[in-house]
Amino acid sequence: MTDYEVVIGLETHIQLNTKTKIFCACKADSWDDEPNTNICPVCTGLPGVLPVLNKAVVEKGVLLAKAMHSDIRMRSFFDRKNYFYPDLPKGYQISQYDLSLASGGYLDIPMPEGYTRRVSIHKLHMEEDAGKTKNAGNLRLIDFNRCGVPLVEMVTGPDLRSANEAAQYLIRLRQLLRWLGISEADMEKGHLRCDANVSIRPKGSDQLFTKTEIKNVNSIDNVKNAIEHEVERQIREVEAGNRVHAWTLDWDEEKNELRKMRSKETEADYRYFREPDLLPLDLTQAWLDEILADFPELPLERKSRFISEYKLPEYDADILTGERNLSDYFETAVQQYAGDPKKVSNYLMNDVLRMLNESGKTANQLKLTPAYLAEILKMVDAGQINTSTGKSLLEKVESSGRSPKSIVETEGLGLVSDDSAIRAVAEKIVAASPKEVETFRAGKETLIGWFTGQVMREMRGKADPKLATQILLELLKK
Amino acid sequence: MELCDRSAHKLLELLRSKQVSAEEIVRSSLQRIAAVDGRPGSLESGEETEKDRQSVHAFISVAAEQALDQAKSIDRQLAKGEPVGLLAGIPFSAKDVFCVKDTYTTAASKILANFKAPYTSTAVERLQKQGAIMLGKVNLDEFTYGSSNESTAFQPCPRNPWDTSRVPGGSSGGSTASVAAGEVPLSLGTDTAGSIRQPAAFCGVVGVKPTYGRVSRYGIIAFASSLDCPGPIARDITDAALMLQAIAGADPRDSTAANVPVPDYLATLEQGVKGKRIGLSPDYFQISYMDAESGEIHQKPVQEDIRAAVYHAAEVLQRMGAEIIEDVPMPNTRYGIPAFFVISRVEAASNLHRYDGVKYGYRTPSAEDDLRVMYRKTRNEAFGLQPKLRILMGMYVSAAQYSEQYYNRALKVRALLRRDFDQIFDPLGKYRLDALLTPTTPTTAFPIGAIYGDSVLMQYADQFTVTANHAGIPGISLPGGIAADGLPVGVQLLGPDYSEHTLLQMGRSLEIGTQDEAWRSQRPALTLRW
Numbered sequence A: 001m002t003d004y005e006v007v008i009g010l011e012t013h014i015q016l017n018t019k020t021k022i023f024c025a026c027k028a029d030s031w032d033d034e035p036n037t038n039i040c041p042v043c044t045g046l047p048g049v050l051p052v053l054n055k056a057v058v059e060k061g062v063l064l065a066k067a068m069h070s071d072i073r074m075r076s077f078f079d080r081k082n083y084f085y086p087d088l089p090k091g092y093q094i095s096q097y098d099l100s101l102a103s104g105g106y107l108d109i110p111m112p113e114g115y116t117r118r119v120s121i122h123k124l125h126m127e128e129d130a131g132k133t134k135n136a137g138n139l140r141l142i143d144f145n146r147c148g149v150p151l152v153e154m155v156t157g158p159d160l161r162s163a164n165e166a167a168q169y170l171i172r173l174r175q176l177l178r179w180l181g182i183s184e185a186d187m188e189k190g191h192l193r194c195d196a197n198v199s200i201r202p203k204g205s206d207q208l209f210t211k212t213e214i215k216n217v218n219s220i221d222n223v224k225n226a227i228e229h230e231v232e233r234q235i236r237e238v239e240a241g242n243r244v245h246a247w248t249l250d251w252d253e254e255k256n257e258l259r260k261m262r263s264k265e266t267e268a269d270y271r272y273f274r275e276p277d278l279l280p281l282d283l284t285q286a287w288l289d290e291i292l293a294d295f296p297e298l299p300l301e302r303k304s305r306f307i308s309e310y311k312l313p314e315y316d317a318d319i320l321t322g323e324r325n326l327s328d329y330f331e332t333a334v335q336q337y338a339g340d341p342k343k344v345s346n347y348l349m350n351d352v353l354r355m356l357n358e359s360g361k362t363a364n365q366l367k368l369t370p371a372y373l374a375e376i377l378k379m380v381d382a383g384q385i386n387t388s389t390g391k392s393l394l395e396k397v398e399s400s401g402r403s404p405k406s407i408v409e410t411e412g413l414g415l416v417s418d419d420s421a422i423r424a425v426a427e428k429i430v431a432a433s434p435k436e437v438e439t440f441r442a443g444k445e446t447l448i449g450w451f452t453g454q455v456m457r458e459m460r461g462k463a464d465p466k467l468a469t470q471i472l473l474e475l476l477k478k
Numbered sequence B: 001m002e003l004c005d006r007s008a009h010k011l012l013e014l015l016r017s018k019q020v021s022a023e024e025i026v027r028s029s030l031q032r033i034a035a036v037d038g039r040p041g042s043l044e045s046g047e048e049t050e051k052d053r054q055s056v057h058a059f060i061s062v063a064a065e066q067a068l069d070q071a072k073s074i075d076r077q078l079a080k081g082e083p084v085g086l087l088a089g090i091p092f093s094a095k096d097v098f099c100v101k102d103t104y105t106t107a108a109s110k111i112l113a114n115f116k117a118p119y120t121s122t123a124v125e126r127l128q129k130q131g132a133i134m135l136g137k138v139n140l141d142e143f144t145y146g147s148s149n150e151s152t153a154f155q156p157c158p159r160n161p162w163d164t165s166r167v168p169g170g171s172s173g174g175s176t177a178s179v180a181a182g183e184v185p186l187s188l189g190t191d192t193a194g195s196i197r198q199p200a201a202f203c204g205v206v207g208v209k210p211t212y213g214r215v216s217r218y219g220i221i222a223f224a225s226s227l228d229c230p231g232p233i234a235r236d237i238t239d240a241a242l243m244l245q246a247i248a249g250a251d252p253r254d255s256t257a258a259n260v261p262v263p264d265y266l267a268t269l270e271q272g273v274k275g276k277r278i279g280l281s282p283d284y285f286q287i288s289y290m291d292a293e294s295g296e297i298h299q300k301p302v303q304e305d306i307r308a309a310v311y312h313a314a315e316v317l318q319r320m321g322a323e324i325i326e327d328v329p330m331p332n333t334r335y336g337i338p339a340f341f342v343i344s345r346v347e348a349a350s351n352l353h354r355y356d357g358v359k360y361g362y363r364t365p366s367a368e369d370d371l372r373v374m375y376r377k378t379r380n381e382a383f384g385l386q387p388k389l390r391i392l393m394g395m396y397v398s399a400a401q402y403s404e405q406y407y408n409r410a411l412k413v414r415a416l417l418r419r420d421f422d423q424i425f426d427p428l429g430k431y432r433l434d435a436l437l438t439p440t441t442p443t444t445a446f447p448i449g450a451i452y453g454d455s456v457l458m459q460y461a462d463q464f465t466v467t468a469n470h471a472g473i474p475g476i477s478l479p480g481g482i483a484a485d486g487l488p489v490g491v492q493l494l495g496p497d498y499s500e501h502t503l504l505q506m507g508r509s510l511e512i513g514t515q516d517e518a519w520r521s522q523r524p525a526l527t528l529r530w
């Protein structure tokens, strides 16, 4: 049996999270809205009205292009992609064709197995979305809400070698989109859509064989699942001596199977030409500088810096850079704390992450600010509270919004370091335990632990244990 | 002379000095319409009658009631001494591609016969803001595709007020006919290859094709978006300047409308032509066209009295202080029409995609389960011959396997045409022209039925005007005489980007320089009967 290599390229459509659509002032996101409520003459293609480009779309597109290491074109063009479909009200889609916003680029995908896959970017352009068509009996219902929603279409080279790599690409892309704040990147809501081009070839070949295109997959797990199914099917076909046809396949989530949508042996001719209703898009250097002024450190760069600068284990660094707010939170807390970053990481990984998951908040929404977290850590280090008080403080700060110090004070959670208070209890314990005093004085000095324990119990854990030990030793050695 | 035969600026004078009321002006226009326009164009026109053959048929729809209401409200404002707009009380017509909120905008096509726009085009909105009163929508070639108005789906088609057996030109033929016939002093047209200037020449009125981007295209049903220019049609230069003043300028709803300040066109209008350099080019005195059967290139000089009128205009301008530069080469002029054939049809075919029977406009009455059949029937039943021809050719020349050979090549030709103009207008170049003076059309208005059906020959009526659309530069056509056949002759002035004020100034000089010539007092036959 031949060994096969899998060749996968992904076409993604990324819905940008702008307030308004790409060419009109309608609200862009209609997830919670009734059909045909966010529409106007421009996005429904009435005659005579004209598109006006939303600058925020360009700005978000530029951020993505930069993150993909693409060459950004200072002058790009919009083109018309002509085809007929009822949910495409103008009969053409305004897109970018040969001279789009950016060209080239790549994204490095660190695989859990330890290697890194570099995925080249073949296409990156802005375009408007079409509407949605729904069949209801013999009626065809059209929702134009989605018409004109801004998209970036990004197409990779045929560089991915397994369903798992494809899934990792999507995970890293989603992470990046959210990191840049340009898309909600929620596949279930269609903010991130993915079509997969899949082919197989004998290992060692560098030829590209006939590919199939898998469409309508709405989660990363399903992308992985669908590709695995398709690879198995292609291998079965080839092994049986058949050839793979250039089909378009539809993933049926409920049945967990692929369905053939149509044969796609010839490319459709969209008769692209320059959109005459829009001027060429000129990025001035000043505008570009403004867009990129706050360009953030990217997740993978930050991850390796966390490892080298804060000596975090790779596992911690990966989780703490999973989301930009969390990683900013971590870094601010480390700076405020000025102690061992691993201690901060432990608090975050164990407790803060759980709080975030349970509340659905993001790190920047917490009342438990990085400064408060640092304060708690410092109090533990200084022996002002013990570790378990520290942990219980996290919830208290979060629910009240008060500072850890003021909670410790009003609730009396601090360790008692008042010499006379501890001395009084210690004297009482020594007086009440003649047998133990005698044994201690006879040389069994390890019994000091028992005495300290008694003091601590009497004071319900609030005594500073070091001070208690010191006073007890003084009394016992008299 | 009745009120409706007066120019807009004269009417404004009378109105402001309270010698007439806006209501009287509007009533005078409505009476003229009732007298000369005949029945309005409609989809079910039936047999053509003798009366039809002697009427103008400029209007598709007349909004008499609204117009009178607006006139009365302007009269009330004037009576109270309240400030009114630049064009308060002046009637105008709009080519039926200008959308006006809650009124029908048909593009003279069956497919949009029932379409009411929920918005008003910027040009109409700006005229209304200045107090101008829209009397109605005027006819055109279906979707503006033509040079004679014969292709309108709303028959009877408009006729030339100078001779109703002749075409008014096109595609803004309803506009120029309505102005020439005294029905309105002003009309809004659009110019894609000469659609304002050619019918203006045929009807003996002034037509201005502004610089591309000078006037917003918002709310105008598109032909070829990269070439379309809305502009004024009027009876004299001063009225055209007034109207351009009102409609020009940037528009946030049209990103191709230029952010260039609008000068005061009236302020410079009377400044004369002293020292202006005006060119004449031999390439604008002959047409070259290909025989559809043999493929041979024919060359034909323009009609002699047209050539004479242009040279006469040059002499007048020279007498008034302009410098005339002859033999200016414009070598790519002859490729203007072939390049236009390709570019305009690619854009037109795409612009027509939206008329699919799904959302608005005509839909085939035969119930169809198959969407594609519904599309085909709808478009087949409701598009006339001209849109169909443009769709066919547009689809062909933009197909992946032909676009290099046709579409991309046409774009290169377009760049060459622009270069011709850049060179002659270059202030440091050999010619340093302020304007090029040319005939507007190679012939005077042709008889109805004479050319219709020969799309190639029809298009050559635009050979001298289409170059300005390719280059994006402004051009105006104004009356330059009356030919031996008794029909008006138009002369054209072409200038560099945003030189409308200069062209208007030259046009005004030409008006002044010819004001005592006999032809100036001739009026269209039809307006004399009443």
Ligand SMILES: [Zn+2]
Pocket: A021, A024, A025, A026, A038, A039, A040, A041, A042, A043, A044, A148
């Ligand atoms: Zn909209």
